[in-house]
Every structure is written in structure tokens, then in C-alpha cells.
Amino acid sequence: MITSVLVANRGEIACRVFRTCRQWGIRTVAVHSDADANALHAREADAAVRLPGASPADTYLRGDLIVKAAVAAGADAVHPGYGFLSENADFARAVRDAGLVWIGPPPEAVEAMASKTRAKELMGIAPLTDPTGVTEADLPVLVKAAAGGGGRGMRVVRRLADLDAALTAARAEATSAFGDGEVFVEPYLENGRHVEVQILADTHGTVWALGTRDCSLQRRHQKVIEEAPAPGLTPELTAELHDLAVRAARAVHYVGAGTVEFLVADGRAHFLEMNTRLQVEHPVTEAVFGIDLVALQLRVAEGHALETDPPRARGHAVEARLYAEDPANGWAPQTGRLHRLTVPDGIRLDTGYTDGDDIGVHYDPMLAKAVAHAPTRAEAVRRLAGALERTVIHGPVTNRDLLVRSLRHEEFTSGRMDTGFYDRHLTDLTRSAPDPLAPLAAALSDASTRTGRFGGWRNLPSQPQVKRYAVAGEEHEVRYHHTRDGLTADGVHVVHAGPDRVVLETDGVQRRFDIARYGDRVHVNTTALTALPRFPDPTTQHAPGSLLAPMPGTVVRVAEGLTEGTTVQAGQPLLWLEAMKMEHKITAPVTGTLTELPVSPGRQVEMGTLLAVVEGDAE
Structure with missing residues (x-):
């Protein structure tokens, strides 16, 4: 009888397995990277074991350390969850060899099906494993990681000229996600x-x-x-x-x-x-x-x-x-x-x-x-x-x-x-359709927190107060007045304005807006806004053509032969960022000259870091 389960995974699936284990009266053991030391799955388990690793992304791929953690914590079974080592036959064997129960299929079954190339052969299907055999007649094709899943290590190729780059990217992504860079190529069925x-x-x-x-x-x-x-x-x-x-x-x-x-x-x-x-x-x-x-x-x-x-x-x-x-x-x-x-x-x-x-x-x-x-x-x-x-x-x-x-x-x-x-x-x-009253509600809520005895006083009472917000990438400006009767705005009746809730009436219909603030971020019902400063800081402005990191990550590759002074075409890949175990391509916004390239492979960047500058050709 199983009495204690270690989940060799993280996040949602670990919490999901723990929930059933608790209902069954089974003790739970979590493993975690340093980045996950305070994660929910680590906090929910009865016991948690830190896994050292060269990087947080690699930690959950260390099967030897996970087995060691299970033994040390007194677990008698291991649940692999999904992703990471869940389809790794060697890990399944290691769990069994340690005298633990493997909550999964036999290692031989994992081995037979975990590699998509071997699985297709078992089912009588021959994949195009040799990319050199791909011709124009085969297109479009799908480059696919042989191990793992979740969309990682997959690329659709519609032109032969793009095949080599797709193979390189898929191998790198598969290695990062599953520790196995094997990929294969198969026909891609459109719209199935x-x-x-x-x-x-x-x-x-x-x-x-x-x-x-x-x-x-x-x-x-x-x-x-x-x-x-x-x-x-x-x-x-x-x-x-x-x-x-x-x-x-x-x-x-x-x-x-x-x-x-x-x-x-x-x-x-x-x-x-x-x-x-x-x-x-x-x-x-x-x-x-x-x-x-x-x-x-x-x-x-x-x-x-x-x-x-x-x-x-x-x-x-x-x-x-x-x-x-x-x-x-x-x-x-x-x-x-x-x-x-x-x-x-x-x-x-x-x-x-x-x-x-x-x-x-x-x-x-x-x-x-x-x-x-x-x-x-x-x-x-x-x-x-x-x-x-x-x-x-x-x-x-x-x-x-x-x-x-x-x-x-x-x-x-x-x-x-x-x-x-x-x-x-x-x-x-994805076409933006934010609530048109959300910025006004945000502004009135903010004003209500500062309307004291003299909070609404102005020497030019005819001039409204003005606030600016960014909503879904677009700037919105709203205007309102402080009066002896309270806050007012053109076209609406302000029924109530408080720090956490605003009620507005238009055409006899009252609507309630719940407000929450976190720094300059404002949530009005389900609409997220960013309060913009009245006087923007000129030092934060970047030159036209600047490419900024859209998320924190690591520069994994720079396009071959790319140096400052190179002429690039609009849409041409310049470099690739890896974040959340996926590669993200950064392309030239316009046709022109690459004037700055301050990053190189291996560099970690924060969101907003300058990656490159492309100066567009003069028309």
C-alpha cells in the first residue's frame, strides 16, 4: 500500500496530485528548484526537498537527485506528472531500482512510445526522419521533437529555405525542455x-x-x-x-x-x-x-x-x-x-x-x-x-x-x-475593445482618495483635471471636475466615487466599477490600465527602430553574419530569446541598417533591455 508520494514535477500538476493524495490519506513530498523555493506546490506538500541545479530550467531533469530526494524523504512512490522526466524510461527504471513504486507505465512501454519516431514505426507509420530527403513536393512539413510534448521543439516549415533554421531551433528547444535534442520531420496536415x-x-x-x-x-x-x-x-x-x-x-x-x-x-x-x-x-x-x-x-x-x-x-x-x-x-x-x-x-x-x-x-x-x-x-x-x-x-x-x-x-x-x-x-x-468608461472610473477613484478640504481647489475652475492611462497599448486621456458637490464628468453622472468602487450612470443605467491598485497598475473590473506620468521622463525614450526585450530571458542565438552596419530586411530574424523554455524570434521592424547590436549569445536580459536598433531606409 502506498503511504507517501513524491511528485517529480512542479506547479499545477504537483498541486493536483497532492489534492488526491490528501483525500486518500497519503503523505506528499515536493521537490523544488531554488526559483521554486516558495512556490505553491512546495508550500502545500507535507515535505519538500530542494534540488540543486546548474539552472532552474534544468533542475527537474535531474532524475538521480529526484530519486535520492524520494528515498531521503521516506516516500515509497513517485508520480512523474507531465513534462520534464514523465516520459523518460531511464528515470522510471531508476525509480524502480531504488525500490520505489512508479506511478506510471512500465519503462519498456515508455521507451516504446516516448520517442515519437519509434511510436510511429510501432504503429506501422514511417516518419521522414532524414531532413535531407525533404523536397518541395513534401511541403509543408512539421519538424517535431522525438521526446516530450507541449508544443516544444516543433516548427512548421513551408519553404525549403527555412528548413535548416527550423531544425536548429527545434533541436535547441527540445534539448532545453526535455534534455533530448532528437527531432524528426513528417508531413504537416493543414486544418485537421x-x-x-x-x-x-x-x-x-x-x-x-x-x-x-x-x-x-x-x-x-x-x-x-x-x-x-x-x-x-x-x-x-x-x-x-x-x-x-x-x-x-x-x-x-x-x-x-x-x-x-x-x-x-x-x-x-x-x-x-x-x-x-x-x-x-x-x-x-x-x-x-x-x-x-x-x-x-x-x-x-x-x-x-x-x-x-x-x-x-x-x-x-x-x-x-x-x-x-x-x-x-x-x-x-x-x-x-x-x-x-x-x-x-x-x-x-x-x-x-x-x-x-x-x-x-x-x-x-x-x-x-x-x-x-x-x-x-x-x-x-x-x-x-x-x-x-x-x-x-x-x-x-x-x-x-x-x-x-x-x-x-x-x-x-x-x-x-x-x-x-x-x-x-x-x-x-485580439482586437482591443476596452471598456470606454474604465479610464474615467480609474481617474475618479484616484481623485476620491485625494479630495480633502482643499483637494479639489483650482484657481481656474473652468479647467478640468486631466489623467492619462495606457490600455491595451493605447493611450487614453480622461477629464473630470472637482466641484462643491463632488466629482463630476461630462456625459455621465457620478453616483459614487471611492478608492475601491465607482458607480457611474449613463442614460439612466448605473454601472459598478471595482478598483484595485498595484503601483501604477490599475484594474477596473476586468480591464487593466497603466497610469501614465503627467510629465514623461525623457531619459527613458529610445531611438526610433529600437528593439526592446519583450520579456526577461536569455539571448540564445544571433543571426549568422549579423554585425553593426549590416543591411536587414523587414521581418528578417535578428536574434532569438529563450524564456519559459520556448524560443522567441526578434525580427527587424523595417528594412534598413542595423546600427546597434549590444547583446551576444548567453546574455541574460530583463524586459525592456535594448537588443538592437534598426535605422529605416529614407524614403
């Missing part, structure tokens, strides 16, 4: 649907196929919105997907939870890979089948048999991943203090953060997963969209608004989405 089957197998020969999930809404090949069951599949195709998934599991004598992924196009299923671990999106399957997959993993690891038939599916569930990122700015990850995160009642929230935690640069920018379950798909989608719209997030920029608009997009509500959804609709979905 990403559909997967959750499986669960015991040591007694029973294999469950727990329905389907649709994970088609993706950015950078990483899932954003998932749902169960996958909408619009025929009974015949669903049965085929279940059969293929069970066959894949039986082929490698699988044990535990896993996922078999497919691309569905033109009514046909194309095998992608088998993930020999729990998936990020497992909560939608739990909601539909009324089960706890982590609890079932524990039971299987203890040798218990599953029921002959799986439970029946009921209703529909949808999950949205909240990321600290700016979708309108190339999905750039965001860092900083998460001051507040709350969702309405009735929505499941899985997260590795709590109010006051810092979002760093070393790991994936996912803040949380919000899940809604309802009798029908339409009800589940509407419930989740409404809940996200009312979700309070005070801190860095997130993708919350994008999620709400995606869930309400006609292509999604009708179930006609595919993996090209954001390629087609991102511009419209």
Missing part, C-alpha cells in the same frame, strides 16, 4: 482536428478507452481549449479511434493512464503519438466520466484491478488554459506578481499559483486551467465563457479575453474548429 483518446490500463489485462477529447484550438502547437467528448465525430469514427487507442496500449503492454493522439482530417484518423503520462487536459475526462484519474493511477500502481467496463459518460466538459502571455504580441510570455486570481463558483480551477505569487521566466506560463461541466456542449461552453469573463486576474497580461472570445466564436460554438483556428482569427480575436 486534434482528437485524442484517454486510456487507462491495469496489470490484469483490462484497458479502458475513456471517450474522446478535442484539442484543436492551439497556439504554437500547444493546446489552449480542450473538450470532451470531441464534437461532431460519427459513431464509426469514434469506435475506430477507441480501437486504435486500445490496440496501441496492448501493443506495448501498457499500464496506467495515457493518451493516444490523432489528427482527424477528411473523416480519417491519422496517428500522431502516444503520451505515456497524464495529460494537462485530463480534467475534462474526469468531469464527463465522474472519476478521479489520479486516484485510479494510484489504485493501478497498487495492483488493483479495474472494473471490466468503464463508467458511462455524462454531459460535456470544456477546459481553458489561462496563460500569462500577450496573444496580440506574438504570444509573448509575461512575468510579475500575480496579485489576485479568483473564478466564480461552479467552475473547477486547477492552478499552481495563489494570490501574491511571482510568475518567473524559467517555466511554462500557464497560470491555471478552468473547467466547466454541463449536460450539453452549448451549456458547458456558455458557462465557461461567462465564468472567465467574470474571473478576476490582477497581475501580468493574460489570454483571458482571447479565451472568452474564442469560446463565443461561431466557428467554435458550431463545432467546426480545427488546428488553424488562430491562424485565421487571431487578429480579430
Whole structure:
């Protein structure tokens, strides 16, 4: 019987496993890097062990130290979570060799399926592993990491001229994320649907196929919105997907939870890979089948048999991943203090953060997963969209608004989405539409805190007070007056103005605005604003054509042959930053001359650091 579990992971998945362990009366052990010393998963566990490492990003890849930590803490089992070493057969063997229970499939099954090239061969599919064999006729192709997942180490190539650069970037990203730089090349199917089957197998020969999930809404090949069951599949195709998934599991004598992924196009299923671990999106399957997959993993690891038939599916569930990122700015990850995160009642929230935690640069920018379950798909989608719209997030920029608009997009509500959804609709979905009254509410709230006996006095009473705010990259100026009767503004009636709440009336309709301040950052309901200084500091201005670091990170590469004085074309890659285990390309904003290049590979930069200056050609 398992009495103590070490989770060889961090963040949301570690907290998720701990929750089930506590319900089962099982002690928990966390491991953490120095950067995660005060992380929620380290604080929630019964015991925590620091893992030394050359860098925070590498810490959770040290299997030897994790096994040593489990033994030292008295754990008798290890749960790998997802990512990092969760699909590493050598780590699974090391856990077993130490006399610990491995809460996952046999190392041989991990080995057979963890490499996507070997998995395809096992399923009778021959990937184009030799990039030199790619021709124009093969395009577009997908460069893909052989190990791991989560969209890392993947690049779509549409021109042969871009293949070498894509291979280099994918290998570097895969090495950073998984410790394995092997990549392969395969045909890229445009506009297919990403559909997967959750499986669960015991040591007694029973294999469950727990329905389907649709994970088609993706950015950078990483899932954003998932749902169960996958909408619009025929009974015949669903049965085929279940059969293929069970066959894949039986082929490698699988044990535990896993996922078999497919691309569905033109009514046909194309095998992608088998993930020999729990998936990020497992909560939608739990909601539909009324089960706890982590609890079932524990039971299987203890040798218990599953029921002959799986439970029946009921209703529909949808999950949205909240990321600290700016979708309108190339999905750039965001860092900083998460001051507040709350969702309405009735929505499941899985997260590795709590109010006051810092979002760093070393790991994936996912803040949380919000899940809604309802009798029908339409009800589940509407419930989740409404809940996200009312979700309070005070801190860095997130993708919350994008999620709400995606869930309400006609292509999604009708179930006609595919993996090209954001390629087609991102511009419209990220078009800024801030509440026009939010800046005024912020200004009135601020003024209310300073309106004392003489706070509103001016020697020119006809002139209004003026405040400026930045909202979604645009500057807004608002004007209001101090009068003997209080604060006023043209076009609205100020019903109430206080430091935490403002009530405005327009056309007989009253609206309430809840206000929260953190330095120069102001949150008005769900709109985030930045208060701008009355007199901007001229020393902070940069020359036209300056390229500033969009996030903290490390310069990993500079384009070959690039030096000051080089002529560059608009859109030409200049250098690459690595942040949150993903590479981010920095390109020339205009055609012109590179006049400054103050950074080199290996340099760590903060957000706003000058990376390069491109002086545009005179017209």
C-alpha cells in the first residue's frame, strides 16, 4: 500500500496530485528548484526537498537527485506528472531500482512510445526522419521533437529555405525542455482536428478507452481549449479511434493512464503519438466520466484491478488554459506578481499559483486551467465563457479575453474548429475593445482618495483635471471636475466615487466599477490600465527602430553574419530569446541598417533591455 508520494514535477500538476493524495490519506513530498523555493506546490506538500541545479530550467531533469530526494524523504512512490522526466524510461527504471513504486507505465512501454519516431514505426507509420530527403513536393512539413510534448521543439516549415533554421531551433528547444535534442520531420496536415483518446490500463489485462477529447484550438502547437467528448465525430469514427487507442496500449503492454493522439482530417484518423503520462487536459475526462484519474493511477500502481467496463459518460466538459502571455504580441510570455486570481463558483480551477505569487521566466506560463461541466456542449461552453469573463486576474497580461472570445466564436460554438483556428482569427480575436468608461472610473477613484478640504481647489475652475492611462497599448486621456458637490464628468453622472468602487450612470443605467491598485497598475473590473506620468521622463525614450526585450530571458542565438552596419530586411530574424523554455524570434521592424547590436549569445536580459536598433531606409 502506498503511504507517501513524491511528485517529480512542479506547479499545477504537483498541486493536483497532492489534492488526491490528501483525500486518500497519503503523505506528499515536493521537490523544488531554488526559483521554486516558495512556490505553491512546495508550500502545500507535507515535505519538500530542494534540488540543486546548474539552472532552474534544468533542475527537474535531474532524475538521480529526484530519486535520492524520494528515498531521503521516506516516500515509497513517485508520480512523474507531465513534462520534464514523465516520459523518460531511464528515470522510471531508476525509480524502480531504488525500490520505489512508479506511478506510471512500465519503462519498456515508455521507451516504446516516448520517442515519437519509434511510436510511429510501432504503429506501422514511417516518419521522414532524414531532413535531407525533404523536397518541395513534401511541403509543408512539421519538424517535431522525438521526446516530450507541449508544443516544444516543433516548427512548421513551408519553404525549403527555412528548413535548416527550423531544425536548429527545434533541436535547441527540445534539448532545453526535455534534455533530448532528437527531432524528426513528417508531413504537416493543414486544418485537421486534434482528437485524442484517454486510456487507462491495469496489470490484469483490462484497458479502458475513456471517450474522446478535442484539442484543436492551439497556439504554437500547444493546446489552449480542450473538450470532451470531441464534437461532431460519427459513431464509426469514434469506435475506430477507441480501437486504435486500445490496440496501441496492448501493443506495448501498457499500464496506467495515457493518451493516444490523432489528427482527424477528411473523416480519417491519422496517428500522431502516444503520451505515456497524464495529460494537462485530463480534467475534462474526469468531469464527463465522474472519476478521479489520479486516484485510479494510484489504485493501478497498487495492483488493483479495474472494473471490466468503464463508467458511462455524462454531459460535456470544456477546459481553458489561462496563460500569462500577450496573444496580440506574438504570444509573448509575461512575468510579475500575480496579485489576485479568483473564478466564480461552479467552475473547477486547477492552478499552481495563489494570490501574491511571482510568475518567473524559467517555466511554462500557464497560470491555471478552468473547467466547466454541463449536460450539453452549448451549456458547458456558455458557462465557461461567462465564468472567465467574470474571473478576476490582477497581475501580468493574460489570454483571458482571447479565451472568452474564442469560446463565443461561431466557428467554435458550431463545432467546426480545427488546428488553424488562430491562424485565421487571431487578429480579430485580439482586437482591443476596452471598456470606454474604465479610464474615467480609474481617474475618479484616484481623485476620491485625494479630495480633502482643499483637494479639489483650482484657481481656474473652468479647467478640468486631466489623467492619462495606457490600455491595451493605447493611450487614453480622461477629464473630470472637482466641484462643491463632488466629482463630476461630462456625459455621465457620478453616483459614487471611492478608492475601491465607482458607480457611474449613463442614460439612466448605473454601472459598478471595482478598483484595485498595484503601483501604477490599475484594474477596473476586468480591464487593466497603466497610469501614465503627467510629465514623461525623457531619459527613458529610445531611438526610433529600437528593439526592446519583450520579456526577461536569455539571448540564445544571433543571426549568422549579423554585425553593426549590416543591411536587414523587414521581418528578417535578428536574434532569438529563450524564456519559459520556448524560443522567441526578434525580427527587424523595417528594412534598413542595423546600427546597434549590444547583446551576444548567453546574455541574460530583463524586459525592456535594448537588443538592437534598426535605422529605416529614407524614403
